[in-house]
Amino acid sequence: MEWNGYTGNILNVDLTRNKISIIKENLEDIKQFIGGIGINCKLAAELIKPGIDPLSEENVIIIGTGPMVGTITPGASRVVGISKFPASGAIANSCGSMSFGFHLKQAGFDHVIISGKAEKAVYLEILDDHVELCNATDIWGKDIVETTDRLWKKHDGSCGVIAIGQAGENLVKGALTLIDKTSTFGRGGLGAIMGSKKLKAIVSKGTKGVSIADPKEFNKLYKKLIERIRNYPHRKSWIDLGMLRSLPIGMLLSMKGQKKKARQCSDRVYLKKLKKRRIACPSCPMADKDILEIKEGKYDGLIHYTSSVINPFMMMTLDSLNTYDETINAFDLINRYGLDSLTITTLFQFLNDMNDKGILSKSDMGFEWKCDYNTLIKLIEMIAFRKGFGDILAEGWKKLADMNETMATEMLVVKGLDVVFEPRLLRLGTMEFEQVVNPKGAHVASGGSPTYVSSGGSMERFKTHFRRMGIPELAFNKIFTPPRKEMGINVGRLTRYSEDWYTVLTSTGICARAQMNRFWSLESITAFYNAITGFDLIQEDLRKAAERVWNLLKIMNMKEGFSRKDDKFPKEWFKPLKFGDNELNFQDFYGSTTITTEIANQLLDDYYDERGWDKINGQPTLEKIKELKLEKYL
Amino acid sequence: MSPNIIINEEKCVGCRICQLWCSYIHKKVFIPSEAYIQVKNVYDLNPKISFLDGCTNCGQCVEYCLYGALTLKEVED
Numbered sequence: 001m002e003w004n005g006y007t008g009n010i011l012n013v014d015l016t017r018n019k020i021s022i023i024k025e026n027l028e029d030i031k032q033f034i035g036g037i038g039i040n041c042k043l044a045a046e047l048i049k050p051g052i053d054p055l056s057e058e059n060v061i062i063i064g065t066g067p068m069v070g071t072i073t074p075g076a077s078r079v080v081g082i083s084k085f086p087a088s089g090a091i092a093n094s095c096g097s098m099s100f101g102f103h104l105k106q107a108g109f110d111h112v113i114i115s116g117k118a119e120k121a122v123y124l125e126i127l128d129d130h131v132e133l134c135n136a137t138d139i140w141g142k143d144i145v146e147t148t149d150r151l152w153k154k155h156d157g158s159c160g161v162i163a164i165g166q167a168g169e170n171l172v173k174g175a176l177t178l179i180d181k182t183s184t185f186g187r188g189g190l191g192a193i194m195g196s197k198k199l200k201a202i203v204s205k206g207t208k209g210v211s212i213a214d215p216k217e218f219n220k221l222y223k224k225l226i227e228r229i230r231n232y233p234h235r236k237s238w239i240d241l242g243m244l245r246s247l248p249i250g251m252l253l254s255m256k257g258q259k260k261k262a263r264q265c266s267d268r269v270y271l272k273k274l275k276k277r278r279i280a281c282p283s284c285p286m287a288d289k290d291i292l293e294i295k296e297g298k299y300d301g302l303i304h305y306t307s308s309v310i311n312p313f314m315m316m317t318l319d320s321l322n323t324y325d326e327t328i329n330a331f332d333l334i335n336r337y338g339l340d341s342l343t344i345t346t347l348f349q350f351l352n353d354m355n356d357k358g359i360l361s362k363s364d365m366g367f368e369w370k371c372d373y374n375t376l377i378k379l380i381e382m383i384a385f386r387k388g389f390g391d392i393l394a395e396g397w398k399k400l401a402d403m404n405e406t407m408a409t410e411m412l413v414v415k416g417l418d419v420v421f422e423p424r425l426l427r428l429g430t431m432e433f434e435q436v437v438n439p440k441g442a443h444v445a446s447g448g449s450p451t452y453v454s455s456g457g458s459m460e461r462f463k464t465h466f467r468r469m470g471i472p473e474l475a476f477n478k479i480f481t482p483p484r485k486e487m488g489i490n491v492g493r494l495t496r497y498s499e500d501w502y503t504v505l506t507s508t509g510i511c512a513r514a515q516m517n518r519f520w521s522l523e524s525i526t527a528f529y530n531a532i533t534g535f536d537l538i539q540e541d542l543r544k545a546a547e548r549v550w551n552l553l554k555i556m557n558m559k560e561g562f563s564r565k566d567d568k569f570p571k572e573w574f575k576p577l578k579f580g581d582n583e584l585n586f587q588d589f590y591g592s593t594t595i596t597t598e599i600a601n602q603l604l605d606d607y608y609d610e611r612g613w614d615k616i617n618g619q620p621t622l623e624k625i626k627e628l629k630l631e632k633y634l
Numbered sequence: 635m636s637p638n639i640i641i642n643e644e645k646c647v648g649c650r651i652c653q654l655w656c657s658y659i660h661k662k663v664f665i666p667s668e669a670y671i672q673v674k675n676v677y678d679l680n681p682k683i684s685f686l687d688g689c690t691n692c693g694q695c696v697e698y699c700l701y702g703a704l705t706l707k708e709v710e711d
Contacts, residue, residue, distance in 0.1 A: 070664060071654070071664045072651060072654040072655055072658060072664060098677075099676070099677075102650075106665070106666070106667070152677075156674065156675075157674060157675035157676065157677070157678055158674065158675075158676060180677055182677070206667075207665070207667035207668075208665070209657070209661075209663040209664055209665025209667075209668070210663065210664045210665075211662075211663045211664075212664070215658075215662065226698070226700075229700075230700055239701075276679065277647075277679060278647050279647050279648050279676075279677055280647040280648055280649035281649070282649060282650045282654070283649060283650065283651060283654060284649050285649070285651070285700050287647040287649060287701065291677075291679065303679070305677075
């Protein structure tokens with residue numbers, strides 16, 4: 001058949017046998033699972049056997065894009081990876097951007113399946129029909145930046161690169177990858193999985209093009225949307241500041257009483273002292289990726305790529321970091337090795353607290369702990385290269401929890417992944433709640449909408465977003481019925497729809513970041529989807545497909561032994577957080593109610609109920625599985 | 635060459651919208667490798683924008699560049 005939007009091809013790479021083949025896609029599967037995260041889940045359910053070791057030859061990596069990627073559709077450049085992740089032991093997706101997905105589509109593939117384990121270090125090169133496993137001996141041991149630069153140079157600076165650093169090679173369980181040395185991809189251990197397979201990098205470059213079914217309709221839709229984006233009053237400030245506009249870290253530090261430090265990560269420092277060049281993912285009209293350059297002092301001349309300056313700036317919440325240049329340098333090292341800056345930040349703070357309390361000491365760690373920059377750098381090196389105590393830390397939070405009961409109780413971790421957004425600081429929105437229920441562990445992206453768009457907003461504003469996201473009107477009443485009336489919204493129930501909306505975006509290939517996703521609605525996605533593919537789906541088809549995908553993800557993890565017992569709110573959330581001179585409590589989205597364990601459990605009940613799942617075990621019921629035609633995956 | 639278009643590479647963000655749109659308008663497919671405008675070293679510190687033979691000066695790339703990297707020369711009477 002003739003494909004539009006889709007290429008109709010899945011690349012199948014067996015590293016053990018050095019065998020490469022192409023699988024033709026099936027129209028019925030496409031209509032059931034759409035693409036991107038959806039087809040990823042379908043393939044994973046068929047290929048990943050329950051109970052396997054994530055770092056064994058049996059594990060499979062599937063990387064996919066959606067039908068809109070490779071076209072000019074605004075913000076459609078997402079790439080999604082699924083595998084069994086070593087940090088949590090869960091089968092989970094991770095999402096990234098930059099140019100890998102764009103090139104993969106241009107090369108003629110929607111998805112890549114990577115199985116087995118190479119005998120020697122290799123990298124996978126996908127150049128249209130020329131697909132090859134190349135010798136990576138000379139780049140094995142190099143960091144991500146050097147690896148990517150070499151591969152870019154080989155391909156005239158125009159290819160997508162997913163690469164691992166030394167942390168991935170050394171099987172650090174939280175190691176991730178970077179796409180085009182900018183976009184983090186695979187929090188929770190995708191880097192270690194690639195390392196276990198001796199796969200240093202994946203390169204994509206294509207020249208085949210992506211066709212669409214209905215150019216006339218597409219033109220009409222594109223011109224209307226792009227003009228709306230072009231004329232958006234806040235577009236200039238988004239592009240000037242990027243994500244710093246949405247999360248001013250300096251404000252948080254000021255709240256902590258650290259005004260001098262707050263100035264180190266101000267808009268002014270970013271614009272005057274750091275910003276080198278703004279870069280964008282293919283087709284993005286809201287460019288927000290950063291090339292930074294330190295222009296003075298000890299690290300003068302350091303060039304750093306990041307998906308946002310807020311990533312290094314968030315590390316400044318650590319008392320060991322006082323200046324922007326030391327922070328960027330530490331963050332650069334983390335990225336080069338392929339570690340996770342979020343985990344390193346949380347881990348450093350945790351180790352500091354444990355040392356202060358006398359739970360950890362020199363005899364455990366092998367060195368005298370100090371809350372300073374040099375200790376942070378030492379820790380990063382120790383983990384990436386598994387030196388001394390770093391070998392234990394490289395095994396992840398579960399290993400630390402096994403060492404000591406107090407540590408197990410006090411760590412802010414869900415299913416082996418550390419919490420990203422602290423609700424005692426940011427209150428309990430869908431993003432914070434998602435960290436508890438996401439099958440992967442404390443993952444935030446799939447819980448983003450709409451509370452980060454509608455922060456502190458009115459009920460009417462929420463309704464506008466609900467309609468945009470395609471939440472059925474019939475669900476509104478229950479979403480506005482929280483466990484306590486004054487809470488305003490029921491975050492448990494709303495999170496179900498946040499996940500479904502994220503699934504629609506990442507199945508089609510659209511960016512979920514607030515500044516892009518705000519321009520999209522289920523209605524406009526359906527219209528673009530039909531114009532691109534030539535199909536005739538209705539909004540309900542996409543909504544149902546998203547629900548099907550999320551349930552399949554849950555079924556896979558049910559088979560891995562996950563249930564309600566794992567959807568646990570960290571105990572520390574129920575105690576006040578000391579933040580400077582303030583004591584912050586775990587509060588609802590509007591700050592009207594302190595969340596108790598009773599309310600938290602009610603919100604979990606409500607989340608499962610809204611999903612149509614069993615409240616006791618937190619899993620899909622047989623009735624729901626049948627409704628979604630997923631019986632064969634049980 | 636495209637004598638009517640002024641290039642400001644410092645403003646280019648590497649979004650490739652110009653290439654995508656050019657190929658779509660002229661080839662009916664999103665195939666940036668065949669666009670008459672090419673952006674090289676997209677994520678380098680110094681991207682390079684050039685026009686290939688066959689460019690008709692239609693100005694569509696300028697119209698859809700959202701970052702000011704391409705502008706039309708003012709034509710004197």
